[in-house]
Amino acid sequence: MLKYIIRRIIVAIPVLIGVSILSFIIIQMAPGDFLDQLRINPAVSEETINKMTHQFGLDKPLVEQYFLWLKSALTGNFGYSYSYRRPVAELIWSRAFNTLVLAFSSLVFAWVIGIGLGIFSALHKYTIIDHTLTVLAFIGLATPAFFLGLLLLYFAAKTGTFPITGMTAVNHAQMPMQEKIVDILRHLFLPMLALGLIRLVGIMRQMRGQLLDVMHEDYVLFAVAKGMPRNVVIYKHALRNAINPLITMFGYALASLLSGALIIEIIFSWPGLGRLIYNALLEQDIYLVMGSLMISSAMLIGGNLIADVLLAWVDPRVRLK
Amino acid sequence: MGRKILVIVFVVLFSAATLLAVETEYKVEPYHGQYGGILITPTLSGPKTLNPAVARETSSTDIIGRFLDFLIELDQYGTIQSEGRLAKSWERLENGKVWIFHLRKGVLWSDGVPFTADDVVWTFNKVWENPNIPSGTQDVIKDAKGNFPVVEKIDDYTVKFTLKMPFRPFLRSVGEAWILPKHVLAKSVEEGTFQQQWTVSDIDKIVGTGPFIPSEYVSGERVVLKRNPHYWRKDLDGKILPYLDGEVFKIITDQNAILLAFESGEVDHMGPRSADYPRLRKEAEQKGFIVGLDGPTFGTQFFCFNFNTPDPVKRKWFRNEYFRKAVAYAFNKDAVIETTYNGLADAQWSAVSAAAKYFYNPNVRKYPYNLNFSRAMLKLGGFKLVKGKLVDKDGNPVKFIITTNSGNTVREDMCNILVENLKKLGMDVTFAPQDFNSLVKKLLNTGDWEGLMIGLTGGVDPHGGSNVWKLDGDLHFWNYSPEKRKYVKEQNDYYCPDWAKEIDAIYKKESMVSDEEAKVLFDKFQEIVAEHLPLIYTVQRKYIYAYSKKIHNMEPTAFGGRTWNVYAIWKEK
Numbered sequence A: 001m002l003k004y005i006i007r008r009i010i011v012a013i014p015v016l017i018g019v020s021i022l023s024f025i026i027i028q029m030a031p032g033d034f035l036d037q038l039r040i041n042p043a044v045s046e047e048t049i050n051k052m053t054h055q056f057g058l059d060k061p062l063v064e065q066y067f068l069w070l071k072s073a074l075t076g077n078f079g080y081s082y083s084y085r086r087p088v089a090e091l092i093w094s095r096a097f098n099t100l101v102l103a104f105s106s107l108v109f110a111w112v113i114g115i116g117l118g119i120f121s122a123l124h125k126y127t128i129i130d131h132t133l134t135v136l137a138f139i140g141l142a143t144p145a146f147f148l149g150l151l152l153l154y155f156a157a158k159t160g161t162f163p164i165t166g167m168t169a170v171n172h173a174q175m176p177m178q179e180k181i182v183d184i185l186r187h188l189f190l191p192m193l194a195l196g197l198i199r200l201v202g203i204m205r206q207m208r209g210q211l212l213d214v215m216h217e218d219y220v221l222f223a224v225a226k227g228m229p230r231n232v233v234i235y236k237h238a239l240r241n242a243i244n245p246l247i248t249m250f251g252y253a254l255a256s257l258l259s260g261a262l263i264i265e266i267i268f269s270w271p272g273l274g275r276l277i278y279n280a281l282l283e284q285d286i287y288l289v290m291g292s293l294m295i296s297s298a299m300l301i302g303g304n305l306i307a308d309v310l311l312a313w314v315d316p317r318v319r320l321k
Numbered sequence B: 001m002g003r004k005i006l007v008i009v010f011v012v013l014f015s016a017a018t019l020l021a022v023e024t025e026y027k028v029e030p031y032h033g034q035y036g037g038i039l040i041t042p043t044l045s046g047p048k049t050l051n052p053a054v055a056r057e058t059s060s061t062d063i064i065g066r067f068l069d070f071l072i073e074l075d076q077y078g079t080i081q082s083e084g085r086l087a088k089s090w091e092r093l094e095n096g097k098v099w100i101f102h103l104r105k106g107v108l109w110s111d112g113v114p115f116t117a118d119d120v121v122w123t124f125n126k127v128w129e130n131p132n133i134p135s136g137t138q139d140v141i142k143d144a145k146g147n148f149p150v151v152e153k154i155d156d157y158t159v160k161f162t163l164k165m166p167f168r169p170f171l172r173s174v175g176e177a178w179i180l181p182k183h184v185l186a187k188s189v190e191e192g193t194f195q196q197q198w199t200v201s202d203i204d205k206i207v208g209t210g211p212f213i214p215s216e217y218v219s220g221e222r223v224v225l226k227r228n229p230h231y232w233r234k235d236l237d238g239k240i241l242p243y244l245d246g247e248v249f250k251i252i253t254d255q256n257a258i259l260l261a262f263e264s265g266e267v268d269h270m271g272p273r274s275a276d277y278p279r280l281r282k283e284a285e286q287k288g289f290i291v292g293l294d295g296p297t298f299g300t301q302f303f304c305f306n307f308n309t310p311d312p313v314k315r316k317w318f319r320n321e322y323f324r325k326a327v328a329y330a331f332n333k334d335a336v337i338e339t340t341y342n343g344l345a346d347a348q349w350s351a352v353s354a355a356a357k358y359f360y361n362p363n364v365r366k367y368p369y370n371l372n373f374s375r376a377m378l379k380l381g382g383f384k385l386v387k388g389k390l391v392d393k394d395g396n397p398v399k400f401i402i403t404t405n406s407g408n409t410v411r412e413d414m415c416n417i418l419v420e421n422l423k424k425l426g427m428d429v430t431f432a433p434q435d436f437n438s439l440v441k442k443l444l445n446t447g448d449w450e451g452l453m454i455g456l457t458g459g460v461d462p463h464g465g466s467n468v469w470k471l472d473g474d475l476h477f478w479n480y481s482p483e484k485r486k487y488v489k490e491q492n493d494y495y496c497p498d499w500a501k502e503i504d505a506i507y508k509k510e511s512m513v514s515d516e517e518a519k520v521l522f523d524k525f526q527e528i529v530a531e532h533l534p535l536i537y538t539v540q541r542k543y544i545y546a547y548s549k550k551i552h553n554m555e556p557t558a559f560g561g562r563t564w565n566v567y568a569i570w571k572e573k
Helices: A002-029 A046-055 A062-074 A088-123 A128-142 A145-159 A177-215 A218-225 A230-242 A244-255 A262-267 A273-283 A286-314 B002-020 B058-067 B117-128 B136-140 B170-175 B182-191 B200-205 B255-263 B274-287 B312-319 B321-330 B333-339 B371-380 B409-424 B436-446 B462-469 B486-491 B498-512 B515-532
Strands: B038-043 B087-093 B098-103 B150-155 B158-162 B212-218 B222-227 B246-251 B289-296 B300-305 B345-347 B384-386 B389-391 B399-403 B428-431 B451-456 B535-537 B539-548
Touching: A002 A062, A002 A286, A046 B136, A062 A286, A088 A128, A088 A177, A088 A230, A088 A244, A088 A262, A088 A273, A088 A286, A128 A177, A145 A177, A145 A262, A145 B255, A177 A230, A177 A244, A177 A262, A218 A230, A230 A244, A244 A286, A262 A273, A273 A286, B038 B255, B058 B212, B058 B222, B058 B246, B087 B170, B098 B117, B098 B170, B117 B150, B117 B158, B117 B182, B200 B212, B212 B246, B255 B274, B274 B289, B274 B539, B289 B345, B300 B321, B300 B409, B300 B539, B312 B321, B321 B371, B321 B409, B321 B535, B333 B345, B333 B409, B333 B539, B371 B409, B399 B409, B409 B428, B409 B451, B436 B451, B462 B498, B462 B515, B498 B515
Parallel strands: B038 B246, B399 B428, B399 B451
Antiparallel strands: B087 B098, B098 B158, B150 B158, B212 B222, B222 B246, B289 B539, B300 B451, B300 B535, B345 B539, B384 B389
16 A cells, blocks of 8 residues: 555656646746736836846746756745745745635535535435425535625625634734634634535535435345344445545545635635735746646645545455555 | 043944934924724735835835835825925926935934935935846936936935936936835845845835834735834824824725625725725715715726738728727717716826826817717728728728727727727727737737727826837837837838827927926827827726725825825724
């Protein structure tokens, strides 16, 4: 197992380098550069723009620019952001934690409740509760996240129950520890709900469908027929088989932890990575974009690995070599 | 020997003591108010940097403006006041070639170090005029021939600026360069690391002379600023300003969320969109808001056509003055103001914004919406209708593309309204918005465009437009000269009408004459532009503001915004 994991990690290195080459080419193919906003400013002369182009190294050949980046990336320096004039890694880490807090809490929320409701729904199929959950699930699947976000925002503004924006209150720094935690939880609740609810319904439907399929398998019928207790049949045999595809889904969910919350982050002004990277894309702050793409790729590779390991752990038929 | 040292020590101590004891020349502001409170200001995006030579968007410069000062001071309409900020007064000598600034005495940096002429001389010589620190300010303080002023210290509180030639906008341009603390930043300039100073992670290192000093930055959430105890303004009662204990810039990344946050009291003031105005007006009474309007802002938006477009047939149309006049008559400004701006905008006819009160000339030719006038103009220009299609005098059907930067819904609306009317005239016009960056590239480098709607920033003094209007200007994009762009040279078909040369002559002259003479020149300039229409101006948004009744002394204007007098604002508890 350990050997397998190490091998996967080693294979990931050329994959990441390949991703970096592709990303770099695609970013460079986009028209214009970081200085375009200044080019159309009447107060800035072409001479000044040319000087800046030189300082930023934008006048160097692309291949040279890429290898300069790769060389410093291999030593752990992912370049400087043009607009912040700070190391890219530092900028990304300062925001990544906040995104992880939001994404992880909504992940836990969506998966725990989603799987629970899915099982419940499957075991009580065609009852009123199952029908209600089904209707709610379809409404949820049809609702875009941003719309739900705006609805929640409106609700918070009208009732005054939850703060509308940000992750902490203005006087957060002066609060004692307990209040700080409560403060963050209060700010976290609505964005977590907006992000989690929509994923939750998908997971619930998946879980329900998978479990119902498995419940009709011969071995389940056999186990019931031989008089095995219902709980053992469901939780020991049926569920373990039904959950397989969900674990693959979970791997992808892990991979999109950092990038999946963009719209909700913007609506709730959550101080996460999303806005940082979105602006970097608009401004063509290329090394910041590169840095975030590299992290997303690493997360995708890591998420898949975790999913595979989990799968082997849950399903004895899967053997990792 | 020992006595000598003692005497020297004594003299040094004594002079230090007198220096410290310099009485502060406070500037008295016409306000009354109470101490205390923290102003919560919303911002759509946080600061990228707090270094004034690196900053390029308002989210950064708004905060820089809280802790740094200029030499001069503008009032809320952009007029230069007789008493400056860091310069108490100044003299204009030798026909404007020499300027002597008398600095405000007894001003302290927020860390307690005295502010002197050394700071001013260093800031200009080592930062703004440093070839290794390119910045927008660098271009602004150069005269018409690209020379920097020579800056020298006369004594601790007097600085002399010497110019190679008279430069009319000198006071406004040089007076609006931020003054930096030499004792904090000198080392970094020598080491060549100045541009990496005062990033958002260096909040605790920042020193300034402004009313508030940044004290905390929470990435993506807020910037907290604390009152500068050494500030140099007083109110009518002799209280040292500012009144507020501090200000918090709260980063709210969505316009709708800003509105909701304002309504629920999370932020104290905001600049609403036209669409939000009726709703806020309705709530104002009951919720205790003050909601109002001010005249237009400085930015301008216009249509224009490429005189050097790749297709020589189309080039002829776009260079045809009657064609441009027909387009101007076909643009329904009233419809745009009603539908796009909710009625909260003004038609613009002059090349200078009405906000620039001194230089604005309202008496220029106007082109009110009238399709019959358009048809008459087209006829004069040699165009005719054949089976409902407009053709030029050689029989080529009139067909072209209008573009703008995609994502700007206001501009897209305006283009759609124009295109609809141009179709009524028999033109085959396509509206195809495109990404900002590719648009800029076509506009400034390749010249591969036909019709366009775009906007440019403006200021109080039309001198700021010289880069746009001079024949060899970097932004003279609708008709670059062959020396400036290769593609025009290759076409071997440069068209430079007399009126364009006249504008060029005005812009070559205006910076070397007095304000009064410049006013006459710029009046003429506005008349020429309106008569020949190289750019077809559209409409200008009104400035909208809203703030809570708990906030006192807030006096918003289009030029100064809501917080131009932030030192005098106070908040009820």
